[in-house]
Amino acid sequence: MKTSGLLVGSHNITQSKHCEQSLVSQSHSVIMYNNVCFLKVSRMLPGGMSVIGVFLVTPPELSKEAQNTLRRLIFAVDKHISKGRLWSLTEEDVTEKVTLHICSKTRKVVCRTYDVRDPKSSAKPADWKYQSGVCTSWPLLTCSVGLNLVFPVLEMHVLPQDMEKCMKEGLQTWAKQIEDGLCLINGDAMPGEVELLGGQKKNAKAVQQTFRAQILIPMAEPQSERRLTASVKVCSGSLTLKGMVQCRAYLHSNKPRAKHATEVIKRDVINTVSSRVEMFLEDLLMEGEDKGSVGVQQVLPRRVFAPVPGMSLCVCDYMFPDECVSDVSDRLKEMLDWETPEDSIDTSQEAVPEAPTIDLKNTVVQKNLKAKSTLDARPKTPSEDPTEAHKSHKTYYAGVAMAAAIALLATGTSLIYLSD
Amino acid sequence: MVVGNIILRLRGSLEFKCQLDSTDVPHVQKVISRTFEALGSQVKAESLVLSLSSSPVFLWPNKGGHATAGEISPNRPCKDLQQLIQTDDQESSRKKSAKKDKNNPTAGIINLTLMTEVTEPGVLSAPTLLRGSKKHHLLQTTLPMDCVVSVLSSESISVVCGTLVGALCSQLGDMEKVALRHMKGTALLIPQPFHFLLPAPVGLVTVVYPAGVPDSQLETQRKELHSLFELPDDRPYLRRANALHFPDEPYKDGYLRNPHVHLNHPALENGKPYLVQGVYSYHHYMQDRVDDNGWGCAYRSLQTICSWFQQQGYVERAVPSHKEIQQALVEVGDKQGSFLGSRQWIGSIEVAAVLDQLLGVTSKIMFVSQGNAECFRELANHFLSEGTPIMIGGGVLAHTILGVAWSETTGQIRYLILDPHYTGAEDLQVITDKGWCGWKGPEFWDQNAYYNLCLPQRPKTI
Numbered sequence: 001m002k003t004s005g006l007l008v009g010s011h012n013i014t015q016s017k018h019c020e021q022s023l024v025s026q027s028h029s030v031i032m033y034n035n036v037c038f039l040k041v042s043r044m045l046p047g048g049m050s051v052i053g054v055f056l057v058t059p060p061e062l063s064k065e066a067q068n069t070l071r072r073l074i075f076a077v078d079k080h081i082s083k084g085r086l087w088s089l090t091e092e093d094v095t096e097k098v099t100l101h102i103c104s105k106t107r108k109v110v111c112r113t114y115d116v117r118d119p120k121s122s123a124k125p126a127d128w129k130y131q132s133g134v135c136t137s138w139p140l141l142t143c144s145v146g147l148n149l150v151f152p153v154l155e156m157h158v159l160p161q162d163m164e165k166c167m168k169e170g171l172q173t174w175a176k177q178i179e180d181g182l183c184l185i186n187g188d189a190m191p192g193e194v195e196l197l198g199g200q201k202k203n204a205k206a207v208q209q210t211f212r213a214q215i216l217i218p219m220a221e222p223q224s225e226r227r228l229t230a231s232v233k234v235c236s237g238s239l240t241l242k243g244m245v246q247c248r249a250y251l252h253s254n255k256p257r258a259k260h261a262t263e264v265i266k267r268d269v270i271n272t273v274s275s276r277v278e279m280f281l282e283d284l285l286m287e288g289e290d291k292g293s294v295g296v297q298q299v300l301p302r303r304v305f306a307p308v309p310g311m312s313l314c315v316c317d318y319m320f321p322d323e324c325v326s327d328v329s330d331r332l333k334e335m336l337d338w339e340t341p342e343d344s345i346d347t348s349q350e351a352v353p354e355a356p357t358i359d360l361k362n363t364v365v366q367k368n369l370k371a372k373s374t375l376d377a378r379p380k381t382p383s384e385d386p387t388e389a390h391k392s393h394k395t396y397y398a399g400v401a402m403a404a405a406i407a408l409l410a411t412g413t414s415l416i417y418l419s420d
Numbered sequence: 421m422v423v424g425n426i427i428l429r430l431r432g433s434l435e436f437k438c439q440l441d442s443t444d445v446p447h448v449q450k451v452i453s454r455t456f457e458a459l460g461s462q463v464k465a466e467s468l469v470l471s472l473s474s475s476p477v478f479l480w481p482n483k484g485g486h487a488t489a490g491e492i493s494p495n496r497p498c499k500d501l502q503q504l505i506q507t508d509d510q511e512s513s514r515k516k517s518a519k520k521d522k523n524n525p526t527a528g529i530i531n532l533t534l535m536t537e538v539t540e541p542g543v544l545s546a547p548t549l550l551r552g553s554k555k556h557h558l559l560q561t562t563l564p565m566d567c568v569v570s571v572l573s574s575e576s577i578s579v580v581c582g583t584l585v586g587a588l589c590s591q592l593g594d595m596e597k598v599a600l601r602h603m604k605g606t607a608l609l610i611p612q613p614f615h616f617l618l619p620a621p622v623g624l625v626t627v628v629y630p631a632g633v634p635d636s637q638l639e640t641q642r643k644e645l646h647s648l649f650e651l652p653d654d655r656p657y658l659r660r661a662n663a664l665h666f667p668d669e670p671y672k673d674g675y676l677r678n679p680h681v682h683l684n685h686p687a688l689e690n691g692k693p694y695l696v697q698g699v700y701s702y703h704h705y706m707q708d709r710v711d712d713n714g715w716g717c718a719y720r721s722l723q724t725i726c727s728w729f730q731q732q733g734y735v736e737r738a739v740p741s742h743k744e745i746q747q748a749l750v751e752v753g754d755k756q757g758s759f760l761g762s763r764q765w766i767g768s769i770e771v772a773a774v775l776d777q778l779l780g781v782t783s784k785i786m787f788v789s790q791g792n793a794e795c796f797r798e799l800a801n802h803f804l805s806e807g808t809p810i811m812i813g814g815g816v817l818a819h820t821i822l823g824v825a826w827s828e829t830t831g832q833i834r835y836l837i838l839d840p841h842y843t844g845a846e847d848l849q850v851i852t853d854k855g856w857c858g859w860k861g862p863e864f865w866d867q868n869a870y871y872n873l874c875l876p877q878r879p880k881t882i
Contacts, residue, residue, distance in 0.1 A: 143539040146467075147547055150437065152558045163551075178538070182471075187488055189476040216469050216478065216535045219462075220435035220562045228632035230436065230561035230608040237554065238439065243547030273547070280549065294553045302546035350546035 006041055006077065007053035007098055041335055042081045043275045044315045046305075047141070047249025047268025051081055053098030053113075060105050070099035071114065071123070078116040084278055086175035087270050090263075100128065138250040138313060139196060141185070141265045143213040145245050147273065149174055153237040164281050166239055171277065175270045181217035183262035192259030196251070208312045213247075213265045237294075245272050246303055246349040250313060276300045276318055283320065302350040306332055306340050319347065426499055426573040427624070429666070430470065430584050432534025433562040434459055434592075440557040443606055452608070456596040459563075463588045467540035470584065473531035475504045480537075481581030494578035498571060501530055529666060532584070534565060557606050566613040567591055570624055594628040602630040609633065614663040622649050627658060635659045635736065642882050654880040659733030665699075675701035675727070676846050679838070679857040680822050686834040686859040688827040694800040695823035695836065697807030701727040702857070703739070704842040710742055713843055715763040718818035719745055720840035721811040722771045725820070725876055726779060728809055734879055735779050748777040767813045768874035775876055786873040788814075795873070796833050799824045802875050809838070814871030817841075821873075825859070834859045 042051055054073050058066045074097045089095070095117040101110045112123035151170030153162070182189060185196065196211065249264035280300050301318035306328065308315060315336065317328045325342045332340045438455040440448055462468070470479040478488045485494035492500060567587035571580050595611035602609045609630035616625050627645060629638060642658050651657050671677060679702050685693065703723035705713050712719060719742050726739045740748070749755040749766070754773050772783040784802075788795045802810065803823060810821040823836035842856040851857050865871070 144541060145538050146540065146542050146544055155555075181538070182535075184478070184488060189478065189488055214537055214539045216471070216537050218432060219534050219536045220433040222433045222564065223562050227561065228610060230559045230610065232606045233558045233560070235439075235556055235558045238552040238556075238558075240550040240552065241547055242544070242550070244542060244544040245547060276547065277549075294551045297548040297550045300547045300549055351544075353545040353548050 006038065006051050007055055007100065037335070038077045038080045039083075043271075043279070044317055044335060046314065046316055047247065047271070048138075048251055048264040049313075049315075051077060053100060055100035055102065057102045057104050060103050063101065063103060063110075066101050067099075067110075067112075067123070070101060070112075074099050074114055075116060075119065084274055085271075086172055086274050087179050087267050096124070098126065099123070137208050138252060139209045139211060139256060139261075141211045141213045141249045141251065141261055143215065143247050143265060143269070145178075145215065145247060145269050145273075147241050147243055147245065149241045151239040151241070152233060152235045153239060155234045155236050157236065163239065163284075167241075167277055167281070170239070170241075171274055175274070177217045177221070178215060178266055178269055181215045181266070183266060184214040184216065185211050185258060185261055187212070187214070190258045192257060192262075194258045196256050196258060196261055211261065213249075213261070215266065215269065241273075241277075241300075243300070243353065244350065245269070245276075247272055248305070248314065248316070272303060272316075276303070279318055279320075297353070299353050302347075302352070304328055305346040305349060307344055309338050309340075314346075424573055425570045426502070426528065426530060427568060427570050428498070428530045428532060428580065428584060430532045430534065430565070430567045430569075430588065432565050434462070434534070434565055435560075436563050437558070437560045439554075440559060440606060441554060443557065448603070448606070449600055452599060452603070453596060456592055456599075460589050460592050462536075463585060463592065465536075465540075467537045468585070469535040469537050470581070471533045471535050472501060472504065473533060474506050477501070477504050478535070479532075479577070479581060481585050485576070485578030485581040487577070492577065494581075495576045497574045498530075498577050498580045499573035501577065502528065505530070529668060531668070534588075559606065559608055561608065561610055563592075563595060563610070564612055565591060566615070566626070568615050568624055568626060591626065591628065594626075598628045598630050602633060614660055615666075616658055616662055617664045618649055618651065618657060622651075624664070625649065629660065635661075635733065639882065646882055651882075653882060655878060656733040656882050658882070661731055661733035661736070673701075674846060675703070675707075676848060676851070677701055679848060679851050680836055682848060682852050683836075683858060686825045686836075688825055688832055688834060689830055690828045691825045691832075691834070692828070693823055693825040693836070694803035695807075696728070696803060696809050698728065699731045700724055700809055700822075701731070701739070702838060702846075702851070703727065704840045704856070706843045708741065712742060712763070715765055716742060717840045718766045718768075718771060718811065718813055721809075721818050721820045721838075722766075722774060724838065724840070725771070725775065725809050725811060725874075729779050729781060729876070732878075734781070734881070737778065740774070740778055744778070745774050748774045752777050765818075767818075768811055768872040771811045771813075771874045772876075775874075781879060782877050784875040784877060786875060788871040788873060796824055796826060798875075800826070806875070806878050808876040808878065810876075811874040812871055813874075815866050815869040822857075832861070834861060835864055836860075837864065 038051065045051070054070060054077060056066050056070055056073075078097060095115050096113040097116050099112050099114065102108070103110075109128050111126045111128040113126050114123060115121040149170060151166050153166050157166055197209065247265060247268045249261075249268045251261055251264060277300065280298070299321045301320045303316050304319050304325075305314040305316050307313070315332075317331060319325075319328055325345050325347060328345055328347075329340050329342050332338065436455060436459065438451050440451055442448075464482055466480065466482045468480070468482050470481055471477075472479065476488065477492060480486045487494070492504065565588060567584065569580075569583050569587050571583060575583075591613060594613075598611040599608055609632055611628045612631050613626050613628050616627065617623065618625050627641075629641075635642075642656075643653070645651075645658055646653055649657075656662055665671070665677075677699055680695070685691065701724065703720045705716060705720065707720075710716070722745060723739050726735075729735050730737070730739065743760070745766075746755070746760050746762070749770055750757060750759055752773055754770060755764075768785060772785060775781040775783055786795065786798060799810065799821065802808075812819050812821055818840065820838040820840065821835055822838050825834040825836070826832070837858065837860050839856045842851065844850060
């Protein structure tokens with residue numbers, strides 16, 4: 001029986017040693033690998049946390065084959081997770097990912113790392129060590145970002161086929177603004193090298209610190225070419241993205257610096273917007289285009305947070321308007337394999353939008369009205385008249401074979417690289 | 421300029437974006453006005469942030485002037501902001517410009533940039549996507565906001581913030597007027613602000629002009645403004661070239677401007693100086709990779725004069741090269757074709773001819789023999805009424821006269837000379853110390869020589 005999973009955590013570089021803190025635990029039966037799940041899991045991670053590796057548990061006779069599988073897997077995982085990414089890696093980003101092989105008989109752990117930037121990279125040996133209590137005090141950064149973006153749909157584009165293209169282009173520009181923006185932490189513009197937890201005694205009782213982030217960007221980018229007139233584009237439509245997203249990022253507790261903080265929170269801002277847009281478009285693609293949705297404000301999936309059992313961390317999920325908390329709970333069980341009581345899921349961070357404005361000219365609206373009938377705070381049971389849209393989500397998630405699941409350990413672990 | 425005042429300059433870009441469902445004029449105008457109105461609300465929003473240049477300080481002007489840095493609170497005087505600005509080492513230039521600072525009213529300017537806080541909490545809910553399907557023209561550009569306010573240095577930060585936001589709003593209003601006035605179909609000319617330092621009591625003024633429309637076509641606007649500000653109607657004050665040059669923005673062309681202002685006054689008892697007005701550039705031997713050492717002095721003096729007419733807004737053409745000067749003389753028939761590419765000297769007559777041909781400027785020619793002191797009165801009057809640099813040719817040399825001074829008590833006369841024979845780099849220290857720009861006594865004149873002076877006249881235009 002094979003067991004496999006993804007390793008999730010955050011990277012922390014201290015001088016010349018890479019020191020990682022990750023969360024790993026045992027998971028259930030896993031049969032095959034499905035690329036989609038890597039992405040889904042990645043979307044559940046707030047800023048500062050990412051998929052840092054994969055693990056595989058096999059009987060001893062499959063150990064050799066396991067190494068090859070792990071290698072292929074780690075590159076595939078990285079490829080799929082970074083596909084829709086709107087921000088760019090910097091030189092300081094760690095691109096070493098971890099593969100862990102555990103022999104089911106001897107419980108021996110073989111740990112290797114690969115540099116996923118280099119397709120030809122070879123395995124580097126690494127040490128896998130267990131530590132306790134390191135994850136309880138990861139500092140937290142929060143902010144909420146307002147969006148009011150209007151993307152033109154140029155004449156040559158046709159909706160809905162080109163919607164993804166138009167949105168991606170527009171979001172790319174916006175993401176660059178956020179990436180280049182200034183980040184204040186607790187109201188201060190500090191130089192990047194400043195340590196955020198300065199002044200704390202080393203072995204003091206670890207209490208989670210929360211920092212408030214503020215992001216400032218120029219109101220507009222000055223024009224690069226010397227234009228004399230405003231540019232004129234003929235458009236066949238427009239896409240307006242409006243609302244507020246709630247963002248969260250965690251920092252490792254080993255001397256986090258201001259520049260790491262600004263980086264992780266900005267990336268979470270960008271990821272949360274691009275994730276939900278992607279999910280919305282995927283859903284649209286699956287459902288098939290309904291003509292009635294033009295002129296109607298469609299609600300994008302909103303972010304909810306769920307605590308990681310035994311730790312002061314949260315993961316997140318996205319709830320479509322016709323879903324309810326039990327759907328989130330089910331998904332968490334599927335993906336991350338832990339039980340989340342429904343009342344511990346925080347759905348209050350992002351407010352439910354008001355009833356969408358309806359374009360009376362379009363009569364093919366009934367279908368949408370039904371879909372939005374469950375648009376209120378926290379229905380305990382799914383709507384009595386499950387609409388097609390509601391059904392499709394359920395089948396979508398259930399239909400996927402349980403591929404890779406997140407594994408979580410009750411205690412924290414640390415990984416020390418032997419290489420330079 | 422008012423003593424005890426501080427100047428704050430706020431710059432940034434605002435995104436102008438609007439959808440035109442049709443191209444008929446009333447609709448277009450309505451949409452443009454609405455877009456400017458929306459920008460006005462944006463500027464008054466709590467998410468507006470002003471970044472104090474070269475400092476870690478940010479201000480929220482629509483939240484009462486709340487700032488990031490702990491030491492600054494909204495009721496502190498705005499001059500406290502200056503202390504937070506991190507300047508690079510300016511010790512050496514401080515000494516030189518100490519004298520200049522008294523004359524330069526815009527020294528010590530506080531620069532701010534427009535920003536917005538995307539994390540400003542609002543009452544928005546989770547994101548929604550709206551698909552619009554109406555065909556339209558999308559008009560898009562960025563507006564180059566540039567506001568300057570002059571406030572008492574003791575004025576509180578919160579009040580100053582309010583003044584700045586007010587300046588932004590009124591500039592948006594000016595931009596809207598200019599945009600609508602010059603709009604043709606869907607072509608929206610970008611409104612650009614220019615700052616002018618007008619004579620007292622008017623002071624600092626900002627005017628918005630449409631990009632791409634040359635000064636020659638904006639005479640009506642200038643006439644309106646001249647009468648509004650009660651400016652004389654025979655000389656330009658509001659052409660783009662007259663725009664105020666801020667001290668923290670170095671000239672990009674590399675030429676020195678007005679080196680004479682760094683000189684001490686001539687050592688004369690009761691000496692009254694009559695000086696060139698406005699701004700000129702110092703042109704001399706070996707510049708622009710042209711080796712005219714030994715023959716080009718009059719050409720350089722002519723270039724200095726052309727630079728004056730360009731910077732006072734009379735002409736838009738660039739300072740002519742030696743080639744262009746020679747070409748002009750051939751065109752007017754003053755010289756034969758063989759003159760082109762030669763190293764022949766020119767005199768004040770030729771200078772006057774070129775000024776007329778290339779710039780449309782007429783000149784008075786004055787003939788002086790034996791360093792006649794009588795010419796002093798003419799020169800003084802010239803600087804009072806025209807204020808243009810004078811080219812003087814005689815003997816084997818050509819120079820530029822930038823001013824004269826006379827002592828009532830001793831009767832001594834001094835001449836402010838700009839020497840085009842300098843072959844070195846644009847080093848202000850060397851040029852002033854070694855007298856390449858300096859006050860000279862009567863020994864400057866060769867008693868046995870005859871001199872011709874070219875006195876360029878200001879065209880009567882705005």
